[in-house]
Amino acid sequence: MPEAPANPMPEPQYATMEQQADTAAFGMWVFLATEILFFGGMLLAYTWLRASYPEGVAEAGRHTRIVIGSVNTLVLLTSSFTMAWAVHAAEHEQRRALVRLLAVTALLGLLFLGLKGYEYHTEWTEHLVPGLNFHEESAHAQAIELFYFLYFLLTGIHGIHVTIGIGLIVVMAVRARRGAFSSRYYTPVEVTGLYWHFVDIVWIFLYPLIYLVGRSGP
Amino acid sequence: MTIATVTGKPGEPVVATKNYLTEEGVTLRSWLLTKDHKRIAILYTLSITVFFFVGGAAATLIRLNLVTPAGIFTPDIYNRLFTLHGIIMVWFFLIPSIPNTMGNFLIPLMIGAKDLAFPRLNLLSWYLYVGAGLLALFAILVGGVDTGWTFYTPFSSMYSNGYVVLALAAVFAVGFSSILTGLNFIVTTHRLRAPGMTWYRLPVFVWSNYATSVIMVLATPVLAITLALVAVERLLRVGIFDPALGGDPLLFQHLFWFYSHPAVYIMILPGFGVISEIVPCFARKPLFGYKFVVWSSITIAVIGFFVWAHHMFVAGISLYAGLVFSLLSYVIAVPSAIKVFNWTATLHKGWISFDAPMLYALGFIGLFTIGGLTGLFVANLAFDVHVTDTYFVVAHFHYIMVGGMVSAYFGGLHYWWPKITGRLYPEWWARIAALLIFFGFNLTFFPQFILGYLGMERRYYAYPPEFQFWNILSSAGASILAVGYALPLFYLGWSLVRGKRAGANPWAATGLEWQTSSPPPTHNFDKTPTVTRPPYQYRPEAEPQDA
Amino acid sequence: MKAPPLPLLFTWAALLGLLAATLGLAYVPMPGPMNVVVALGISVAKALLVLALFMKLFRAPALTRAAAAAGLFWLAILFALSATDYLTRKVEHAGDLPAPTGREHQPGNR
Numbered sequence: 001m002p003e004a005p006a007n008p009m010p011e012p013q014y015a016t017m018e019q020q021a022d023t024a025a026f027g028m029w030v031f032l033a034t035e036i037l038f039f040g041g042m043l044l045a046y047t048w049l050r051a052s053y054p055e056g057v058a059e060a061g062r063h064t065r066i067v068i069g070s071v072n073t074l075v076l077l078t079s080s081f082t083m084a085w086a087v088h089a090a091e092h093e094q095r096r097a098l099v100r101l102l103a104v105t106a107l108l109g110l111l112f113l114g115l116k117g118y119e120y121h122t123e124w125t126e127h128l129v130p131g132l133n134f135h136e137e138s139a140h141a142q143a144i145e146l147f148y149f150l151y152f153l154l155t156g157i158h159g160i161h162v163t164i165g166i167g168l169i170v171v172m173a174v175r176a177r178r179g180a181f182s183s184r185y186y187t188p189v190e191v192t193g194l195y196w197h198f199v200d201i202v203w204i205f206l207y208p209l210i211y212l213v214g215r216s217g218p
Numbered sequence: 219m220t221i222a223t224v225t226g227k228p229g230e231p232v233v234a235t236k237n238y239l240t241e242e243g244v245t246l247r248s249w250l251l252t253k254d255h256k257r258i259a260i261l262y263t264l265s266i267t268v269f270f271f272v273g274g275a276a277a278t279l280i281r282l283n284l285v286t287p288a289g290i291f292t293p294d295i296y297n298r299l300f301t302l303h304g305i306i307m308v309w310f311f312l313i314p315s316i317p318n319t320m321g322n323f324l325i326p327l328m329i330g331a332k333d334l335a336f337p338r339l340n341l342l343s344w345y346l347y348v349g350a351g352l353l354a355l356f357a358i359l360v361g362g363v364d365t366g367w368t369f370y371t372p373f374s375s376m377y378s379n380g381y382v383v384l385a386l387a388a389v390f391a392v393g394f395s396s397i398l399t400g401l402n403f404i405v406t407t408h409r410l411r412a413p414g415m416t417w418y419r420l421p422v423f424v425w426s427n428y429a430t431s432v433i434m435v436l437a438t439p440v441l442a443i444t445l446a447l448v449a450v451e452r453l454l455r456v457g458i459f460d461p462a463l464g465g466d467p468l469l470f471q472h473l474f475w476f477y478s479h480p481a482v483y484i485m486i487l488p489g490f491g492v493i494s495e496i497v498p499c500f501a502r503k504p505l506f507g508y509k510f511v512v513w514s515s516i517t518i519a520v521i522g523f524f525v526w527a528h529h530m531f532v533a534g535i536s537l538y539a540g541l542v543f544s545l546l547s548y549v550i551a552v553p554s555a556i557k558v559f560n561w562t563a564t565l566h567k568g569w570i571s572f573d574a575p576m577l578y579a580l581g582f583i584g585l586f587t588i589g590g591l592t593g594l595f596v597a598n599l600a601f602d603v604h605v606t607d608t609y610f611v612v613a614h615f616h617y618i619m620v621g622g623m624v625s626a627y628f629g630g631l632h633y634w635w636p637k638i639t640g641r642l643y644p645e646w647w648a649r650i651a652a653l654l655i656f657f658g659f660n661l662t663f664f665p666q667f668i669l670g671y672l673g674m675e676r677r678y679y680a681y682p683p684e685f686q687f688w689n690i691l692s693s694a695g696a697s698i699l700a701v702g703y704a705l706p707l708f709y710l711g712w713s714l715v716r717g718k719r720a721g722a723n724p725w726a727a728t729g730l731e732w733q734t735s736s737p738p739p740t741h742n743f744d745k746t747p748t749v750t751r752p753p754y755q756y757r758p759e760a761e762p763q764d765a
Numbered sequence: 766m767k768a769p770p771l772p773l774l775f776t777w778a779a780l781l782g783l784l785a786a787t788l789g790l791a792y793v794p795m796p797g798p799m800n801v802v803v804a805l806g807i808s809v810a811k812a813l814l815v816l817a818l819f820m821k822l823f824r825a826p827a828l829t830r831a832a833a834a835a836g837l838f839w840l841a842i843l844f845a846l847s848a849t850d851y852l853t854r855k856v857e858h859a860g861d862l863p864a865p866t867g868r869e870h871q872p873g874n875r
Binding site (some may be wrong): 029036040088208213 | 769784804807812815851
């Protein structure tokens with residue numbers, strides 16, 4: 001497939017490549033504002049649940065896999081670092097470094113998803129999946145079920161975002177290998193980076209809300 | 219680019235052969251894969267028209283049912299009819315109506331750009347819209363969804379028997395269509411204005427669509443996630459919104475109205491924009507208080523988010539919250555009133571001509587004012603208890619949505635028809651349709667204020683016989699309204715073939731869109747225009763507004 | 766491959782340090798809601814680091830910062846105005862009420 005030249009022409013509605021690049025970045029930020037509200041609806045539901053059933057949520061929080069959750073946080077924070085480094089490499093036209101760093105970022109993303117999948121598996125075997133096989137003897141069973149309902153939704157939708165992010169990063173890596181980017185034109189890498197960092201930030205908030213609840217309790 | 223000319227009939231303006239309708243080819247493929255904002259606007263206009271008449275057909279059947287106290291249809295059919303009417307009219311007509319048709323067509327033209335910032339997203343938005351629309355029709359017609367457009371839980375999540383999940387999926391998808399459009403408009407308005415097109419030189423239409431887009435981008439995601447929660451809840455029988463399972467149905471209502479009240483402003487702000495273009499043109503005067511009109515749009519977009527729980531006064535929210543939301547609801551009347559006063563002041567001592575767009579605009583001002591003032595009634599806690607879920611509320615929001623927005627949609631359609639198609643429509647037919655719509659609308663909905671005040675509940679298929687007189691009036695009005703809405707199909711269609719050639723600027727209007735040929739070339743302008751003056755300079759000797 | 770730029774490396778180290786801190790502090794019993802306040806405070810600090818140094822938000826044009834701020838402001842509206850209801854609503858907990866049967870308003874039931 002023919003690739004765009006390293007110094008391509010802007011689309012007709014733009015005067016310069018710089019204008020097109022700035023506009024793409026701004027567009028991504030507006031989209032991220034949308035995403036904040038998308039997760040915001042679920043976070044309001046979570047806040048309601050936690051305020052209504054403090055003991056139940058604390059008990060449910062102690063059920064969660066703290067080791068997997070913490071390792072996954074480490075993985076995602078690191079992937080954000082390699083992504084930022086990749087953008088830096090693109091800016092300085094270090095093509096091989098760019099390709100490698102994008103590949104590492106994508107692999108870290110896959111590792112995150114793998115661990116998450118394993119975590120889901122253990123929750124399935126322990127009958128913690130609401131609506132499908134939930135079974136819990138605790139006095140707070142109803143609250144725990146609602147907690148896990150939100151847990152699967154929040155982490156599931158976050159996981160979809162991670163998957164989309166990995167896809168975008170792989171596309172960027174392939175294009176970078178073909179030499180599509182230069183220090184003048186690396187907007188797609190930058191915009192992909194913004195998306196990936198946002199997905200990381202979402203996880204930064206999900207981590208304490210899911211895994212650290214009730215840890216100081218009995 | 220060179221403009222070739224053809225010889226029209228004697229006395230007619232010459233017309234550019236190079237225009238967006240033919241330049242990229244006339245094959246179906248060239249239309250379905252187009253990235254031109256004007257062609258996408260046409261695609262939207264055609265599909266929106268289909269949904270408008272589908273939703274209208276449901277409304278006709280509803281009014282037919284209510285002619286007799288016992289009703290004609292079974293309760294089940296009636297519930298499906300008002301659900302069909304609500305879902306289609308809200309999400310597949312009103313929300314995309316002006317932004318996705320005229321906004322798509324005009325925003326780049328008005329700001330002197332060649333296209334929107336993200337043309338591919340624009341096309342994707344249309345495909346999402348059409349896919350979602352077909353899915354919604356399938357879900358409602360085949361699966362008999364009977365939840366009403368509000369999808370209140372736990373009825374929608376636990377008890378309703380229709381294809382609710384499919385309907386939820388359709389609204390979820392059309393939500394993303396509207397997010398993509400809003401994103402495109404915001405970015406375009408910020409980044410693609412022509413040289414000299416400062417913010418205070420933008421036409422109010424662009425400002426209004428900008429304010430609308432802010433709401434689309436920040437409110438719609440909350441609706442999307444809320445409906446997704448309802449769908450999962452329905453599939454898995456786990457209930458964050460179901461009191462029987464430990465959930466809170468008011469949480470659903472908070473989240474739903476966090477979107478759906480601002481969505482009311484998505485449905486009216488673009489109408490304000492259209493009226494602000496038409497009134498100065500047919501009064502031949504600059505818009506009075508331009509900056510006030512502009513900032514009242516932005517204020518409405520923000521304060522519109524502060525009032526949502528006035529839909530829940532009797533649902534069980536705390537009295538304190540009721541007070542807060544009631545007071546905030548009064549506040550939002552201020553920017554709306556500012557607009558009405560400014561349009562009226564623009565008319566004052568103007569050289570008014572009563573062409574069809576102006577008839578729609580004047581109708582809009584009157585009907586919107588009635589809708590807005592009755593909005594103050596229902597923002598009042600005590601009065602709202604009396605009229606909640608009655609026809610008073612139905613009449614109130616139809617005065618805004620139909621009397622306001624649909625009038626503005628038709629006004630704008632007539633005003634920009636020559637620009638969009640290059641043809642003039644038959645003026646007298648258009649005036650007759652405008653008057654029929656105004657008369658039919660009032661006859662349909664004014665009796666509903668009385669019915670609601672007397673205590674007739676909405677969403678019931680039958681009613682006590684003493685309400686029949688007002689219901690017959692309302693249904694009679696609906697039949698006139700139906701004729702009024704159907705007429706433009708014929709004379710506008712006729713004008714496509716037989717209408718006179720329009721020329722670039724048939725109304726002698728200001729604004730960049732009138733400076734390029736009709737219909738415009740694919741990239742809008744032969745040469746990127748430079749703007750040196752504020753908008754609406756209809757009497758240049760009048761004092762300039764641009765300080 | 767060249768060494769990573771130092772600001773990015775330090776940011777990464779700081780993020781990992783904050784992760785360790787939040788994990789450790791979660792097990793320390795604190796009065797009232799302090800556990801969640803500390804946990805979310807650390808999350809905000811981490812998010813600010815990512816925004817500032819990885820996403821370069823504070824060096825971005827004012828317009829870009831406005832877009833990010835708008836998202837947060839509207840999130841605050843959602844929470845603050847919902848709170849006017851939830852913090853002042855005086856009803857028994859929804860979960861303690863009998864489940865609705867749909868037969869509460871049968872004629873014989875008044």
